[in-house]
Amino acid sequence: MTQKEKGADGTTPQGIASNSILPADHSLVKPRGSTDNQRFIERKLGQYGLTREQAKKKLLDIFDELNVNKFKGELPGKPWLEIDLVDGARASFRNCGFRVSIYVSPFCEPERYRRTMLHEMCHWFDNSHGEAFQAKLKELAHGEPWLEDELKQCVKRTRKSF
Numbered sequence: 001m002t003q004k005e006k007g008a009d010g011t012t013p014q015g016i017a018s019n020s021i022l023p024a025d026h027s028l029v030k031p032r033g034s035t036d037n038q039r040f041i042e043r044k045l046g047q048y049g050l051t052r053e054q055a056k057k058k059l060l061d062i063f064d065e066l067n068v069n070k071f072k073g074e075l076p077g078k079p080w081l082e083i084d085l086v087d088g089a090r091a092s093f094r095n096c097g098f099r100v101s102i103y104v105s106p107f108c109e110p111e112r113y114r115r116t117m118l119h120e121m122c123h124w125f126d127n128s129h130g131e132a133f134q135a136k137l138k139e140l141a142h143g144e145p146w147l148e149d150e151l152k153q154c155v156k157r158t159r160k161s162f
């Protein structure tokens with residue numbers, strides 16, 4: 001998928017939304033699926049003191065908690081969730097109808113898991129970072145210390161694509 005194939009709102013035609021922030025050491029990103037790649041992901045998670053399974057468990061627990069407490073169970077349970085390199089992004093979200101799939105980059109620090117998951121889950125309502133997305137984020141992340149920053153990033157991402 002090249003930049004050109006992406007829609008004007010930064011999402012892909014397949015409805016994949018990505019939380020696109022290039023990690024500082026993006027150059028280290030290796031091709032998906034290779035053994036090198038898997039080792040790289042595990043080493044990166046190890047820097048946070050987490051195994052891949054522990055990181056996934058943390059993210060899934062956050063998904064469940066947010067789905068109950070913020071989203072009133074509107075998202076389908078048991079998401080397909082994997083930790084993988086996400087095209088220079090922090091995470092990506094795909095609405096498969098009966099299920100959602102979420103990829104979280106190993107570059108996403110555990111301190112950002114809640115913020116990242118809330119962001120990705122808001123894509124259930126809007127694939128872009130446009131007005132509907134921002135309204136949902138404002139509503140559900142009300143009172144979170146990072147909300148203002150997150151909204152600023154959304155505006156930047158929306159503008160960038162024009």
Ligand SMILES: [Zn+2]
Pocket residue numbers: 017018019020119120123128129
């Ligand atoms: Zn996003």
